[in-house]
Amino acid sequence: MAVQRVKFYQTGSFAVGNRLLDPAMRSVQADPARTNAITSGHRACCGCGEALGARYVLDAALRATGGKLVTVNATGCLEVFSTPYPESAWQVAWLHSLFGNAPAVAAGVSAALRAKGRSDIRVIGQAGDGGTVDIGFGCLSGLFERNDDVLFVCYDNQGYMNTGVQRSGATPPGARTATTPVEDQTPGNPFGQGKFVPLIAMAHEIPYVATATIADLRDLEAKVERAMQLRGARYLHVLVPCPLGWGSDASDTIRLARLATESGLFPVFEAEHGEVTDVSPIRRRVPVEEYLRRQARFRHLFEPTRRDDLITRIQARADATILRFGLIDGKEA
Amino acid sequence: MRAQREGSQAVALTVARCRPEVICAYPISPQTHIVEGLSAIVATGELAPCEFVNVESEFAALSVAIGASAAGARTYTATASQGLLFMAEALWNASGLGLPIVMTVANRAIGAPINIWNDHSDAMALRDCGWIQLYAQDNQEAADLHILAFRLAEELSVPVMVCVDGFVLTHAFEAIDVAEQELVDRFLPPYRPRQVLDPQAPVTIGAMVGPEAFTEVRYLADETQRRALTVIPRLAEEFTTVFGRRSASLISPYRTEDADLVVVALGSVLGTLAETVDELRADGLRVGALGITTFRPFPTGAIRAALHDGQRVIALERAFSIGSGGVVSADLRAALAGMDCPLSTVVAGLGGRPITRPSLRRLIAETARSSDDPAPQQLTFLDLDRDQLPRARGGGAWPSSA
Amino acid sequence: MFQIRIHGRGGQGVVTAAELLSVAAFVEARHAQAFPSFGSERTGAPVVAFARIDDRPIRLREPVLEPDAVIVQDPTLLHQIDVLGGLRPRGYLLVNTGATLDDLGLGAVAAHLPLGHAVTVPATALARAHLGRPVPNAALLGAFAALTGLMSIDSVAAAIAARFHGRLSDGNVAAARAAYEHVKGVRSHARAA
Numbered sequence: 001m002a003v004q005r006v007k008f009y010q011t012g013s014f015a016v017g018n019r020l021l022d023p024a025m026r027s028v029q030a031d032p033a034r035t036n037a038i039t040s041g042h043r044a045c046c047g048c049g050e051a052l053g054a055r056y057v058l059d060a061a062l063r064a065t066g067g068k069l070v071t072v073n074a075t076g077c078l079e080v081f082s083t084p085y086p087e088s089a090w091q092v093a094w095l096h097s098l099f100g101n102a103p104a105v106a107a108g109v110s111a112a113l114r115a116k117g118r119s120d121i122r123v124i125g126q127a128g129d130g131g132t133v134d135i136g137f138g139c140l141s142g143l144f145e146r147n148d149d150v151l152f153v154c155y156d157n158q159g160y161m162n163t164g165v166q167r168s169g170a171t172p173p174g175a176r177t178a179t180t181p182v183e184d185q186t187p188g189n190p191f192g193q194g195k196f197v198p199l200i201a202m203a204h205e206i207p208y209v210a211t212a213t214i215a216d217l218r219d220l221e222a223k224v225e226r227a228m229q230l231r232g233a234r235y236l237h238v239l240v241p242c243p244l245g246w247g248s249d250a251s252d253t254i255r256l257a258r259l260a261t262e263s264g265l266f267p268v269f270e271a272e273h274g275e276v277t278d279v280s281p282i283r284r285r286v287p288v289e290e291y292l293r294r295q296a297r298f299r300h301l302f303e304p305t306r307r308d309d310l311i312t313r314i315q316a317r318a319d320a321t322i323l324r325f326g327l328i329d330g331k332e333a
Numbered sequence: 334m335r336a337q338r339e340g341s342q343a344v345a346l347t348v349a350r351c352r353p354e355v356i357c358a359y360p361i362s363p364q365t366h367i368v369e370g371l372s373a374i375v376a377t378g379e380l381a382p383c384e385f386v387n388v389e390s391e392f393a394a395l396s397v398a399i400g401a402s403a404a405g406a407r408t409y410t411a412t413a414s415q416g417l418l419f420m421a422e423a424l425w426n427a428s429g430l431g432l433p434i435v436m437t438v439a440n441r442a443i444g445a446p447i448n449i450w451n452d453h454s455d456a457m458a459l460r461d462c463g464w465i466q467l468y469a470q471d472n473q474e475a476a477d478l479h480i481l482a483f484r485l486a487e488e489l490s491v492p493v494m495v496c497v498d499g500f501v502l503t504h505a506f507e508a509i510d511v512a513e514q515e516l517v518d519r520f521l522p523p524y525r526p527r528q529v530l531d532p533q534a535p536v537t538i539g540a541m542v543g544p545e546a547f548t549e550v551r552y553l554a555d556e557t558q559r560r561a562l563t564v565i566p567r568l569a570e571e572f573t574t575v576f577g578r579r580s581a582s583l584i585s586p587y588r589t590e591d592a593d594l595v596v597v598a599l600g601s602v603l604g605t606l607a608e609t610v611d612e613l614r615a616d617g618l619r620v621g622a623l624g625i626t627t628f629r630p631f632p633t634g635a636i637r638a639a640l641h642d643g644q645r646v647i648a649l650e651r652a653f654s655i656g657s658g659g660v661v662s663a664d665l666r667a668a669l670a671g672m673d674c675p676l677s678t679v680v681a682g683l684g685g686r687p688i689t690r691p692s693l694r695r696l697i698a699e700t701a702r703s704s705d706d707p708a709p710q711q712l713t714f715l716d717l718d719r720d721q722l723p724r725a726r727g728g729g730a731w732p733s734s735a
Numbered sequence: 736m737f738q739i740r741i742h743g744r745g746g747q748g749v750v751t752a753a754e755l756l757s758v759a760a761f762v763e764a765r766h767a768q769a770f771p772s773f774g775s776e777r778t779g780a781p782v783v784a785f786a787r788i789d790d791r792p793i794r795l796r797e798p799v800l801e802p803d804a805v806i807v808q809d810p811t812l813l814h815q816i817d818v819l820g821g822l823r824p825r826g827y828l829l830v831n832t833g834a835t836l837d838d839l840g841l842g843a844v845a846a847h848l849p850l851g852h853a854v855t856v857p858a859t860a861l862a863r864a865h866l867g868r869p870v871p872n873a874a875l876l877g878a879f880a881a882l883t884g885l886m887s888i889d890s891v892a893a894a895i896a897a898r899f900h901g902r903l904s905d906g907n908v909a910a911a912r913a914a915y916e917h918v919k920g921v922r923s924h925a926r927a928a
Contacts, residue, residue, distance in 0.1 A: 070530045072400060073539075083540035093530040095403050096539030097426050101396030104388065108355065108400025108408075109530060111384035115354040115406050121532055139396065142389030337761035339754070471794075501796055506754045506769035508761055604794035689797045 004032065027218055028059045035062040035091060037071075042089035043081040047250025049240030049257065050078050050155045053214045054126065057153055057238070058092060060221040064228035065122045069093070070109050074102035074127030074136060077162040077242075078155065100135035102127045107148040119149070122228060126153040129170035130160045132237075133197045137169075140197075144204035144233045151227045151234040154197065157242035165245040169195050172265070173317070174310050175297045177245075182300040187310050198271075201235040205274040208234040212268060214241075215258035219280065223270065239266050247296020259291035264318035267325040282327045288315045335510040340472035340502045343509040344437060345370030347476040349380055350517040351435075351483045353409040354524075355401035357386040359394045361416040362449045363499035364439040368411055391416035395423035395434070402432040403538055405529040407483065410434065413499055414441035417455045421462070424492075428463030428554065430539060431527060433486030435479060436464075439499040440600065440651075442684040450685020451499040453599065453651040456628075457660045463554055465493040465561055466629040467581070468599040472502050472509050474581045474626075480512060481568055481580060483521055488564060489557055490527045496628075498601040500685065512576055520575045558630045565627055583632040585624035586639045588614065592621030594701050595640060597665060598649040599625050602681075602688050606649075609693045620697055625661070633668040642673040647700055649715075651682045658712050677707035681715035692716050736789040737885055738799040741875075742818045743808030746778040748872035751898070752808070753784035755876055758894035759886045760788040768793045781816055788885065804883060806875055807831060808858070810839055819844060827883050828853040829918075831871045833860060851925045854882050854918055861913045866906030877911030881918035888915045 028034050037058035044051040062069050070093045073079045079096045082089040097105045106125030113121050125143075127136055132154035143150055159177050160166040167177040167189055176188040201209045207230045212220040220238065227234045241248060241256040248256055260266040261280070265288060268280035289311060292298040301307045301314075322328055338346075345367050348356075356375065358368040375385040384401075388394045394410045402408040412420065417438055427434055438456050442448040456466055467482060469475035475497040482493040497503055528536055542550055565582055572580035587607050589595050596606055606622040613620045623639055625632065640646065646669070648662040659665075659678035666676055679696060682688045692715055739756060743749035750771045757767035769786040785799040804827035807818050813830075822828065828848060830836065832855050836845045845853035856878040858871035866873075876891045892908045899907055 068532045070404065070532065079539075080541055083537055085540040085542040085546060088537035088540060090537045091535060093532050093535040094537045094539075095400065095530055097396060097399050097430070098422055101392060101399075101423060104393040104396035105400035105403075107386065107388075108357070108397035108402075109404040110400075111355045111357075111386050111397065112401035112404035112406030112408070115382045115384045115401075116404075117382060138389055139393050142393050145389070146387070148386075337758045337767065501770070504771055505796075506757045506767070507793070508766065601796045604796045607794045687797050689800065690795070691800075 028063050028221055029056065029217075034059050035067065037062055037092040038082060038089050039091055040089070041087065043084060044077070045244050045250070047243040047253045048077070048081075049214050049242060049253045050128070050157060051081070052217075052253070053155050053220065053238045053240045054078055056214070056217050056220050057126070057224050057236070058124070060224040061122070061124055061151070061228055062092065064225045068121040070113070070121060070123050071095070072097070072102050072106040072109060072123065072125045074125075074131030075099035076128040076131050077157075078126065078128065080162055099131055101139050102131055102136055103139040103143040103150070103152055106150040106152065107143050107146065110149045114149070123150045124153060125150050126155065128161070129154060129156040129158060130168045132156075133169040133195055141204070144201060144206050144235070147206060147232045149231050149233070151224075151236065153236045153238060155238050155240045157240050157245055159242070159245050161242050161245040170197070172314075174301060174314055176300060177297070187307075188297070188300060191313055198235065198237045201237075202271050202274045204233070206233040206235065207231070207272060209237075209271040210235070210269070211237045211239070211266070213239040213257040213261055213266060215254050215261060216268070216280070219268070226270070245297070247299070248294055252294055256291065256294060259286060259294070262286045263288045263291045264322040264327055265291065265314075267321050267327055269325055276325065279325050279327055279330075281330070282322065285328065288318050334513070335508055337506060338509050338511070339366060340475055340497065340505050340507070340509070341366030342370050343472055343476040343511050344479060344497065344503075345374065346511045347479050348409055348435075348437075349374045350512055350514050351409075351480060351521055352407060352518075352523075353380070353383060354406035355384045355386065355398065355408045356410070357388050357394050357397040357401070357408075358410050358412070359388050359391045359416060361391070361413050363441060363451075363503045364411045364413045364416075364437065366503060367437055367439070391419040392423060395420040395427060395436075398434045398436075399423060399427050399430065399432055402427075402434050403430065403530050405524070405526045405531075407487075407524040408434050409436070411437035411439065413439040414443050414449075414455045417459060418443060421459060424459055424462045424464060427492045429550075431490040432492055433483070433490055433524070434492040435482045435486055436492070436494050437479070438494050438496045439503045440496050441499040448684040449499075451501050451651070452683045452685065453496070454683075456494060456496045457652040460629055460660070463491070463558065464629065465489075465491055465558060465627070466496060467493065467627055468496045468625065469498075469502065469581070470585065470601060470603045470624055470626070472505060472507050475502055476509055476511060477572070477576070478581055480517055480520060481565070481572060484568055485561060485564060487524050489560060491558055491561070496600065501601045510578070516575055520572065561627065561630050562632060562634065581626040583627045583635040584639060585626055587622040587624070589621035589623055589639055591619055592644060593619045594645045594647065594697060595621045595623050596647045596649050596693075596697065597623045597625065597661065599628060599661065600651065602649065602651070605688060605690060606693065609690050609697070612690065613694060613697060618698065618701060620701070628661070631664045631668065636665070636668050637672065640669065640672065640674055644674050645700060646674045646676045647697070648676060648678050649688075650678060650680050653678075653680045653712060675706045677713065678711065679713045679715050686716065688715065736787055736793070737803045737883075738801065739786040739788075739804045739806065739879075740799045740802040741784045741786070741806040741808065742812050742816060743782055743872075744778075744812070745780045745782050747782075747808050748870050749782045749808055750784045752806070752872035752876060753786045755873070755891070755894045755898060756786045756879070757788070758897060759876070759880075759890040762890040762893050763886055765790055766793050768795075772798055781812055802826060804829065804879070806879060808871055808875060810834070813839055813841070825849055826852065829875065829878055829882055830855045831858040831875055833857040851922045852882075854878070854921055856914050856917055856921075858910070858914055861910045861917070865909035865913060866903070873907035874910040874914040877913070877915035878918045881915045881922065888912060891915075
């Protein structure tokens with residue numbers, strides 16, 4: 001019998017290859033014939049949440065589209081660690097243009113394919129939070145407003161990590177970054193700023209908006225599959241912890257994603273045409289402290305003195321999010 | 334077919350005949366009539382399959398074009414002035430990626446102060462970005478150069494900018510022969526990309542190139558663009574064969590052979606210059622005009638061949654490098670190195686100020702009379718109104734409220 | 736070469752008038768150029784447009800500095816803008832008004848021009864009557880044809896019909912022809928006087 005090298009990835013307590021499951025129900029990653037859209041050899045940091053997320057997203061998309069996929073990538077960690085010339089980790093048709101234009105470039109690819117009668121080939125645009133919520137925001141809104149046939153995926157690690165951990169519009173309040181340093185009594189990133197783009201996407205009433213994290217990879221795959229069943233502008237916002245930027249253990253990446261959802265800070269839901277259609281309930285609620293304590297970017301909340309004032313405010317945000325989305329017992333505000 | 338039309342309409346019709354597959358543009362004076370014309374044509378369905386994408390900014394316009402071109406579609410956009418600058422990053426990206434996008438630039442001044450009228454500051458500001466730059470003298474050229482541009486771009490895998498003086502040409506009505514579809518098809522075959530986004534044969538486009546290879550990539554970009562210096566004349570000849578009329582090429586000399594003084598210029602002013610040359614010749618002054626059609630790559634060889642020792646040269650420029658001097662002059666001076674061609678720089682027509690025959694006659698006559706060689710960095714501003722300067726200075730505090 | 740300058744306000748069809756003049760010349764196999772001097776779209780603001788007609792290709796791109804004819808679509812501009820600047824000594828002046836040249840303070844100017852070269856025409860009224868809208872440009876072109884003899888009224892009509900359709904075309908052509916007849920009448924009166 002020929003020896004076949006198969007790579008398995010253990011993901012926390014959820015093993016990927018469950019041979020009791022119907023193959024269609026299994027993770028794409030359980031399939032030795034999976035596309036490996038982003039394959040080994042890339043230069044991501046140990047424990048990179050984005051690398052994990054991108055692999056799951058694209059392999060799921062390739063399965064859903066029968067391999068007929070073009071990917072447009074913004075400048076950022078994902079692009080940098082995957083294409084060190086003359087090597088590339090991509091095994092999918094892939095284009096990187098600029099930092100702020102991935103949504104527009106993806107729209108252009110989509111238009112070209114339509115003009116050529118090849119709308120069977122689907123398009124994914126992807127970027128980090130910087131390229132999505134800040135510099136790419138104008139183009140993103142344009143894509144949404146035109147309802148271009150593109151799935152846009154934001155890998156949100158809550159900062160400009162590739163350039164040295166600077167604050168973005170997705171950086172949470174209270175986080176230390178290189179441009180929101182902690183001095184005396186300052187909280188790091190100020191409270192009262194920031195934007196949650198999934199809600200803005202919903203305001204455009206596009207066919208599909210969803211959030212996901214790398215803590216629940218099957219959910220992530222399912223959402224990609226759902227998105228690829230639809231046409232028009234679709235948006236997927238994936239929380240991907242960054243050990244370097246968050247100051248966390250490389251082995252904690254998935255755990256932190258889970259704590260972000262279980263604390264209520266990051267709501268996991270789906271929406272269509274501006275209305276929430278489904279939420280992932282919190283199974284075992286945790287106080288935000290359990291999430292914050294594992295990240296050096298929040299250390300100043302605990303040392304040298306405990307900042308109960310700030311921790312309380314962060315807890316209040318989590319409480320409000322739980323109420324707003326009905327994350328516990330379906331009870332919405 | 335020859336008809337009395339607006340320049341913009343002729344450009345729109347010609348671009349349509351080039352069978353673009355994706356058109357995307359953001360409105361900005363004075364390019365708007367071109368894209369409006371194209372959107373009307375697309376709406377009739379006669380261009381199908383063609384996607385017209387209404388984008389949210391010029392940056393988005395060129396970005397959509399980049400995606401479309403990389404996916405194998407013949408792509409077109411148009412802009413001017415502020416819009417060109419807004420897409421600056423994308424301009425470099427498109428040329429760096431070797432995408433044969435064709436774009437009309439309806440030349441217009443750059444603010445502040447805001448000014449919507451014609452000069453060349455916009456395209457000149459981006460002369461280094463790797464795009465081929467062609468400047469139309471009149472609206473027949475403006476239309477025809479687009480056909481040449483698509484063919485040139487796709488042959489070299491280099492994007493091409495066709496510069497058409499804003500308002501002066503774009504909004505002028507004149508008799509223009511818009512090329513027939515059959516002839517365009519004969520001259521311009523379907524686009525075959527050098528590399529393309531194709532799931533069946535996936536490639537990575539836009540990798541990160543470090544210090545060890547970046548210089549080589551840039552060297553190749555320069556080498557490729559310079560090939561246009563031989564490709565353009567060849568295509569111009571082929572154009573004449575197919576369409577039966579003259580095509581713009583690298584330069585366009587007018588009565589330069591025996592001239593004592595030659596005025597070098599780009600764009601629509603060449604028409605007025607030709608009239609002025611004829612008038613001065615009738616008065617006994619041996620003057621000529623040299624139009625530069627292909628500005629990037631700079632046609633050094635052609636210019637050296639068109640001029641000869643002993644000729645005085647005036648570079649008449651519609652843009653300049655603030656704090657330094659002429660832009661075209663700098664390239665011209667380098668091109669004329671070793672030749673005895675005293676060169677003076679005259680900046681004219683900024684922000685839409687008309688360049689008139691009386692002013693040109695005065696300028697040329699004065700220069701011809703003067704025996705001094707011009708100081709290298711000296712800038713003359715044609716028709717500078719010194720009486721306005723105190724007010725423009727803001728009566729004391731500078732900068733003023735302009 | 737014959738150079739024309741047209742003055743009016745935004746919304747009165749000044750630019751279109753220049754364009755139609757150039758088309759009418761083209762119809763007669765002559766070379767023509769028309770272009771505006773203007774900026775952002777703004778109703779009511781003073782607008783100037785130019786046209787050149789010649790039997791040789793026209794290469795000039797400068798504004799018309801010494802017009803052979805000036806058309807004033809809006810007489811309220813007369814004392815705001817130097818509409819007559821550069822008008823050639825044997826040039827033509829056509830003013831859209833129901834008043835007389837003397838009423839408008841143009842009597843002296845008219846006297847310096849050759850007899851019959853300065854003419855008024857109630858183009859707005861004619862446009863209202865034939866078109867139902869107070870847009871005088873087409874009527875003025877008919878008047879211009881009669882005043883200068885530079886092109887036939889049929890060429891003007893052809894240019895209008897190529898640009899407009901249906902009732903708009905018919906109305907504009909009717910207004911142009913009416914204005915043409917009006918000016919012809921005025922000129923033969925002037926010659927007879």
